[in-house]
Amino acid sequence: MDKRGSRRKSSKRAARASRAQADGRRDHGRVKLWFRRLLIWGGGAAVLGLVFLAIAVAFAARSLPSYYQLKATQNAQTIVVRARDGTEIVELGPSYGKWLSSNEIPQVMKDAMISVEDRRFYSHPGVDPYGLTRAVYVWATGEDRLGATSTITQQLARNVFLNSNRSLDRKLREAVLAMALEWKFSKEQILELYLNKVYFGGGAYGIDSASRKFFSHPATELSTAEAAIIAGLVKAPSRYSPTADVDAAVARASVVLRLMRDQGRISPSEAQVDVSAVKLKEDTGTNSVRYFTDWALPQLDLLLPETFEPIEVWTTLDPGMQRAATASISANTPEGAQGALVSLDRDGAILALVGGTDYVQTNYNRATNALRQPGSSWKLFVYLAALEAGYTPEDRVVDTEVSIGGWSPRNSNGRNIGETNLRTAFAYSINTVAAQLGNEVGFSAVASMARRFGITTPINTYPAMVLGSNEVRLLDxxxxxAAVSAGGSSVEPYGIVKVTTADGDLLYQHKRARSSQLVPDHVARGITDLLQTAVQTGTGRAAQIGRPVAGKTGTTSSNKDGYFVGFSSGITTGVWMGRDDNARVGGLQGGRAPAQAFAAYMRYAVKDRPVEEFDTELQLPEWQLEEEDDFFFGDPDDYYYIDEQGNLIEPGRSDEPGGAIPFPGDGEGPGGQDDAMRPSSPVPQPGQRVPAPRPQTPNGRGADGAPQAVDDDFLDGVIGRDRPRPSPSPTRNPG
Known part of the structure; x- marks a missing residue:
């Protein structure tokens, strides 16, 4: 029984073992079957993928532009900006330099680029399988992302056809295009395209442009060290640029030289070259120049027909004066504030322009764009209007408390000096006198004078406008x-002298704008007298430079803005200082920091110019001189005159019906005061025999009760009858 049981157990074990063995053979067979299927399917898929890849590459190759089309592709315009002496001050936009054929490119440049960017360039089909496998392995064993694996051909495909997005789709398309390029073009053609199109920083595309930018010579003359510097830039143009960081550029070039030596492309002795001894092109430009180019270059859209070829723009900017202007603003602007400066030659040429203390920090141009209050420098227009209306620098005025329509300006020191003359009132920027003058000549007349002299911003005619409450641009x-400096003739600022192609063909030549006389000579001389006194003995004493200077200070309430504008030896310069947030600046006054910056700059600006004395000798017109009463009467055909009814008669119209010209009033002016009367037809100009009209008196009626055509003051001036002139009025901050 036991033996039979033992045999049964043994047979069962054998049966189970046999079944297990059979199951193992079946499982092994299944594994082998699935493995074979996987190999077949995988191989088939790979073959199918290769077929599709080949088709994609073939189609891409067929759709690629020709080699000559790729050579001709230039995507943007290069602008070289030159100073008035012809020196280059800045180059803007991409620069492509001269196209170099493969046999013109130095072999050391080819070797340097291949060594650092694609050591197996001559052996791969556009994509480097070894490099790709290695990158995938590094990524799979711990790197966070797949490392860069682009060959020179892939970089060319990306630069010419794609963007720089780091996506799988872009990388796949890049690979297809790279193989298409390899299919269609030779290795030498691909390398030539790459070296003439790759970006090296600073706007330089291609090795010739980079060589000229960094070393001042064409790429055909590149040395081993220079080639290593250029080849090292491709990885990070901004980081390794020799103009930005010489040490970083030298260190990167040393890496390139080591790779060239390790790959046998140069000898060990050549690899020992001293890269730090390479002579770099001097970067003479300052960042403040960009304020000028930002203002001037947009004008090319109006001056030139549409063109995409490289151009050279010859400007009015003086490099030495620009450096002096930058230094003067930097040295004198109070901490936390901004400063701006504009300097014009006598013909309107901009010699220097600084729009802020640092262009890199902020490129907002405060010289041409910022709207700020000019303070008492605005009194230029008040006194111009007064001089044109008949005042002279010697005329007596009264500094006393004034109220105009509820507005009561005061002087900055809170005191009034009583009777003085116009010259002193201007020199010490007495606000109450400026207010009285503005009220007397009419606030609209002051606004009109400002418009006449080139103020382009909106101007209100409220009484406070005489103290500079309107916002203006420093350039204006x-x-x-500058128009005052020119004897009262208009001046048109300009910055571009001519524009040429890179080959020297003239595209544009500046023509001087036709000048017009804005005020009579005696008015220009009178205001120059006042401006000169303001610098000699008044609020602008800090602007003295050891030769005649005429100018005016300006300070707004709470010292938010400081102004000084003046001229000497044919150069007119304006300086503004303040904060962009319009906050108060401690100690900022037009007669201090702005005037000091003006003086620091002008000492340099006029050093090579002859000293010029100002012409301030007044030659008043006949109508402003004391004459006999019958001077104003004579042949009515010779000049305007007033008839017995008080009507203004035009020359030659005394016998015509309706020859009289009534003076309509302007209605209520600012502050409830009647503005000065204005004729509706031609009226006497300064220099003719009828004096300027005075504000209308309250009664406005003649002896017969009929309305007067003109006011009593005007009639008094015509017939020579003396009447007391209205006493002047007050103001705010003296410059």
Missing amino acids: MTRAF
């Missing part, structure tokens, strides 16, 4: 003072 104010 400087232009107005």
